Amino acid sequence: MIILFSDFGLDGPYIGQVKAVLHHEAPGEPVIDLFADAPAHNPKLSAYLLAAYSSAFPVGCVFLCVVDPGVGGDRAALVIDIDGRWFVGPDNGLMAIAARRGASVQAWEITWQPAALSASFHGRDLFAPVAARLARGQPPHGRPLGLPGSVGGDWPDDLPAVAYIDRFGNAVTGLRAGTLDQAILLAGTQQLERRRTFSDAALGEAFWYENANGLAEIAVNQGRADAALGLVPGTEIAVMRT
Numbered sequence: 001m002i003i004l005f006s007d008f009g010l011d012g013p014y015i016g017q018v019k020a021v022l023h024h025e026a027p028g029e030p031v032i033d034l035f036a037d038a039p040a041h042n043p044k045l046s047a048y049l050l051a052a053y054s055s056a057f058p059v060g061c062v063f064l065c066v067v068d069p070g071v072g073g074d075r076a077a078l079v080i081d082i083d084g085r086w087f088v089g090p091d092n093g094l095m096a097i098a099a100r101r102g103a104s105v106q107a108w109e110i111t112w113q114p115a116a117l118s119a120s121f122h123g124r125d126l127f128a129p130v131a132a133r134l135a136r137g138q139p140p141h142g143r144p145l146g147l148p149g150s151v152g153g154d155w156p157d158d159l160p161a162v163a164y165i166d167r168f169g170n171a172v173t174g175l176r177a178g179t180l181d182q183a184i185l186l187a188g189t190q191q192l193e194r195r196r197t198f199s200d201a202a203l204g205e206a207f208w209y210e211n212a213n214g215l216a217e218i219a220v221n222q223g224r225a226d227a228a229l230g231l232v233p234g235t236e237i238a239v240m241r242t
Contacts, residue, residue: 001062002029002032003061003062004031004032004033004035004064005035005046005065007037007046008066010033014124017121018064018066019031021124022128022131025132025133026132026135029132029135034063035049038067039067039164041069042069042234043069043092043151045161046067046163047093047095047096047097047152048215050095051097052176055213056213062134063086063087064088064128065087067090068092068123070090072119076109076110076150077109077130078107078108078110078149079107079110079134079140079142080095080098080105080106080148081105081107082098082104087099089127091151093149093155095148095149096148096155106148107144108142108143108145109143110142111143159173160173160175160237161174162232165226165232165233169227171219173185173217176214177214180194182242183239184239184240185208185216185239186238187206194207196209197209198221204223206219206223206228206229207221218237
């Protein structure tokens, strides 16, 4: 199974071109769209989403991870084995939080290059073929590394900021709900109490809850939290311990 995590969006040719390579290189291997709308050009915000959402997938699957504003530059390309799941992507911190939370982590710098490698589309030309080979059971073709990457080591374990706005206007943060207990979250001047789920909040009430992937998520019951509270990816969230 190959899981796509990118900021490419579903409009335009990018996802289709990546999938074409995957189907050619690993025919019959399931390809799952997880995020096509990860925070654009923002590996740091994306890293907390990848870490939270990847843990539910089975051992042996391959994550093709592309939020890569430095494509074509001097950043390295990595393969990381995190607790038996493969992650393929740039060394820009995108996979750093997932690696930090792993119990067993091994990393390789990708040294293989295709005959034709564009400067601006490594997701298609480099990462997709490598991910397909891993999905077929081939070992990583690269240089073993002592550490999984050089970027993201100084990022916090939990990020007190909005990482993602979903189609309902809910704001997913980079905070693991299990670290917060009954804390009050502060978005701007709005104090948000914890609720178990939407029906525990009054109609139109803003609150936070633990989403299905363990992250603190800000919502408005039958409303849009992004519009009501002025939230966008990157908006800082304060934690008030009770």
